[in-house]
Amino acid sequence: MTAATAVAPAPGADEDAGEVRGRSLALLRSLLRPVARRAALTAVVVVVAQLALVAGPALVAIGIDRGIPALRDGDAAPALLVAGGYALTALVAGLFTAATVRLAATVSQAVLLDLRRRVFRHTQRLSLEFHERYTSGRIISRQTSDLEALRELLDGGVTTLAASGLAMVFTAAGLALLDWRSGLVLLVAVVPGVVLTRWFQRRSQAQYRRSRTAAARVIVRFVETMTGVRAVQAFRREAQVAGVYEAEAEEYRAANAEAIRVNGVFDTGLVLIGNVTVAAVLLVGGLRVLDGGLEVGVLVAAVLYARRFFAPLAQIGMFYNSFQSATAALEKLSGLLAQEPTVPDPTRPVRLEQPRGDVCFDGVEFGYGDGPSVLPRLDLHVPAGQTVALVGETGAGKSTVAKLLARFYDPRSGAVRVDGVDLRDAEPTDLRAAMVMVTQEAYLFSGSVAANIALGRPGASPAQIERAARAVGVHDLIAALPDGYDTDVDTRGVRLSAGQRQLVSFARAFLADPAVLVLDEATSSLDIPGEQLVQEGLRTLLTGRTAVVIAHRLSTVMHADRVLVVDAGRVVEDGSPDELVAAGGRFAELHAEWQRSLHGE
Known part of the structure; x- marks a missing residue:
């Protein structure tokens, strides 16, 4: 058989995980290259926004420990400076957070538009042989649910991951600079948080892949049934077809229900760890305040930092869900785009300007x-x-x-x-x-x-x-x-x-x-x-x-x-x-x- 008539493998067939991952990363790089400058600007904006947010508790500590005593002594300048600084950081955090959302949306929509065009044009270019074996439902799934999974990741997932990671690093650094002993309490609390997050990642990976597969089956079944609805009605197979569809829809529901259960355990566990951590920081710090070893403002800031620390960890866990879903979608899309026409265009085309039809x-x-x-x-x-x-x-x-x-x-x-x-x-x-x-x-x-x-x-x-x-x-x-x-x-x-x-x-x-x-x-x-x-x-x-x-x-x-x-x-x-x-x-x-x-x- 010549190369021209060889059937290209179905996406993912006879490929190891390394090849699939490499192909997906190559596609992602090609999509991000045209928007690299806007993506870099988004990263800078995220850093500024998180720095402004983390500055808040430190300013609260300064205000309590320096501004209020000075105000009591008749000097309002320190309190006003702290209040002005807090208002300024809040304004900067708000503006730059809004800018992050807009920039991320601009980048994601540019990437998705490019990808939609590629999928559509490439699918049209593929030979009839491909379309006769690659069902229309699967192609529609590529253009709908798979692109939607990527949209969810790009619209907010990546910036959420970056913001959450920076928030945790900056929060830990801010707390360590204010009071290293409270920082040690937080460090100890990180261990069960990381263990819980790792458990969540392993469980959610399997559940989301199951959910994506079930979703694709539901879409394919629906499209094929509606396309062949005349045959279904002609042979009175509505009940049988509905039964098959309901079974696949039930599988999709069960997969989503299990994913929700795993999310519930993860969220509840993080809330528990966070509350225990806050209580430990408050207890240890409160005892030190009574002994005169810690200022009240620093204790308040430490409690605020401890409360803020675990919220980003929950967001990172949720990002992992989107990441798994988008990774599976990117693998399918890259597999589709890797298909080569079995009827290729000629390298040196010969013109047929006035064909006779012989x-x-x-x-x-x-x-x-x-x-x-x-x-x-x-x-x-x-x-x-x-x-x-x-x-x-x-x-x-x-x-x-x-x-x-x-x-x-x-x-x-x-x-x-x-x-x-x-x-x-x-x-x-x-x-x-x-x-x-x-x-x-x-x-x-x-x-x-x-x-x-x-x-x-x-x-x-x-x-x-x-x-x-x-x-x-x-x-x-x-x-x-x-x-x-x-x-x-x-x-x-x-x-x-x-x-x-x-x-x-x-x-x-x-x-x-x-x-x-x-x-x-x-x-x-x-x-x-x-x-x-x-x-x-x-x-x-x-x-x-x-x-x-x-x-x-x-x-x-x-x-x-x-x-x-x-x-x-x-x-x-x-x-x-x-x-x-x-x-x-x-x-x-x-x-x-x-x-x-x-x-x-």
């Missing part, structure tokens, strides 16, 4: 992923302007030929060429302009009918859009809609029938005016009146261009210049429809069955 399959061998060959060897030449129809049983390889021609996949060996240019070397924009594929599912985006037709040629005028609609026989249908061409079709075209959506997709293809047109079961969703309506338009659409038509309905096939009967990836019959009917082979049998169905036999 198609050649030269010794093409192909299979999906590591599976067996679907096309053992295909040699096929379709001259420019010829319409070729492929018929055969389901699984014969007809749609595979269409996907290779549209370059959704690359062959394992051999080459698919247009006008002598290997599709792997063709300039991608030129190739997409020269080649249009209309599939069985005519996907319409939310918006107007006109906008959906104009997808074939962005910037087309209303007259050009109407001309394309008239050409394929859909103008009268559109004109009868409430707002005509401006009628909103809603997501997936739910306001139009399957046949009507297919007619709109034909108009889109006609407006694109490609040199090569591929129709993969494009008329299968049309009823008999709808099929009769579109046949004339379809002949107009096929005129003057190379066309490869895959269809089970012979009404479409009979208009082809040439028919290929495909069996197990090989062409077993090749000729005009009349020639193959006269030959009495497999196509003749299909033709006879079709004739009998028309006459109701």
